[in-house]
Amino acid sequence: MSTIQRYVLWEIIKIFLLCLGITVLLMTVGGGVNEGLKKGLPPGVILNMLPYFIPEMLRYTIPGCMLFAVCTVFGRMAASSEITAIKSAGINPMELMWPVLTLAYFLSFFTFWMYDACAAWSRPNLHRVVAESLDDTVYGVLRTQRNFKMSGFSVTVKSVQDRKLISPTFQVAATDSQPSIYLEVEEAELKTDPETGILQLMCRDGTVEFGDEGKFEFPDERVIYLDHLNSIELNEDSSTPANLTLKAIPRQIEREEGIVEEAQTDLAAMIQSEDPEAIDPEAIDTARNHLDHHQKRLFRLQAERQRRLSNGFGVFCFVCMGIPVAVWRKSSDNVSTFFTCFLPILLLYYPLLVIGEQTARDGHFGAAPVWIADAVLIAIGAILIWRVNRN
Known part of the structure; x- marks a missing residue:
């Protein structure tokens, strides 16, 4: 790795960590403490809960903080004609981009891992803290x-x-x-x-x-x-897929597949009964509701791993958009560059993400729809990077 590559990467890392630290601190301490006090939770309980909020905050803040760092560094370099000078020296701007893209790639997996950390560590420990001081917690909330x-x-x-x-x-x-x-x-x-x-x-x-x-x-x-x-044990059988660890999801998929298969058999037996008088419409409706409930949970479980992975890769997608836009704008105003990147992300990426996740949870096209938003953003980013390198 050349000196200029190390310089760019180090600048990105410094700004990213600073932005991440401030954002997580404000959201965890400022938002968490303020909301806890409003609800009447005892200060001791709030302080014990704060560390377990951090993984929850990280999976939301890492993509935005990485985008801000990219917009700051590449926007400043473009504004001071450093990118132009690099091109004049016969160096492809992609030489500066690929180390940052590699960093974003590994940060995507880290963000993906944060979802499992929330399910395996944060939420059980939050439950434990509340359970250990349940009487004080109840009194605090009831007073307000x-x-x-x-x-x-x-x-x-x-x-x-x-x-x-x-x-x-x-x-x-x-x-x-x-x-x-x-x-x-x-x-x-x-x-x-x-x-x-x-x-x-x-x-x-x-x-x-x-x-x-x-x-x-x-x-x-x-x-x-x-x-x-x-009890600090969370019931896997009734828990939502988002609260399950990756290790528990395959077991739950197998369980739900068995329940769905049994429910389909029972419902078919009720409908195809040879004695019309023995058919109970209320029992059939109950059986259908039971089947629908477990079928929907099965679809959500099957899409959950891919959903988390696609959300984690939002970091890589944001960086793919941020680098070429920052170079194109040639502005040292990192805030305006950030919002120039974030506005189309807000209007395009997140709606597609919601639509894709809902489509996958409904059982249409398997888990593939959760990647629609990532695919669109990476495609746009790849075109913009190509144009930046060409021009």
Whole structure:
């Protein structure tokens, strides 16, 4: 690698890291802390959650920061006639571009890996932080919003006085170990057991309904253990594909294929019944809904890996657009050059990305549509680079 190539690459890396650091800091600390305080989360909980926001922010900020760095360096070089001087010396401008394109190529894979880091590390740990301080979190939110919802648990209150919840209504979803719970009481208090970490609901003078077991009234104090809220395991079988790791996706695809095949067989048996009187339209509708639900989840799972990869390669696509546009404009005003590049990306790339992802999730043409936006942007970028090198 020549001196000029190292110079360009180092300038790109410096500006990229500076821009990335500032952007992530503002979005994570500024946006995250501000939003957490607005929702009433305790400061300690917010600080513990901040590191786990970073991978979420990186996968959104890396493409834009890389585009800004490219526009800054190549725009400045073009404005000071350095690109013209390089051409006059018989050096093809592509010699300056390919190291940056190579960097963008590897950053694309890093961005792709960030999606797996979010699923495997960020979201489970965010869940753990909330679970470990669930009582403080619930109280903080209830003081500001009067209602709180989380993983099958919801509570609405009239008011909060110190640690007492006035006229609360609780709804707890059923688990393998306990039925669903619907509870209305005059007064209640939430407390985490210091030894087990299980959230306890201490309440009095109310009515509780345990699933199909009936409704019961109690005037005295009762303690209900909400142990399932403290589990940090995310259920793969019911989780959305975006929350799954790459390792878990093949298992889920295999599972959904089995469910879909079984559902299709059951539905066909219902429709083709020899006894017309035995056909139950309501049961057929239920079977169809069951089949549609799992078929849609299967399509989303099949497209998920390619969706993440295509989103990651947005970094490479942005750079393919940014380099020739910055050279063509010959302006040291990096902000205007950045927006000149970003506006067509905003109007063309992102709509195509949404359309492609939705088409793939609907099961049309497999996972190929998720690459439409990348293909269009790379094609435009390749034409512009060719014209820059030619002229």
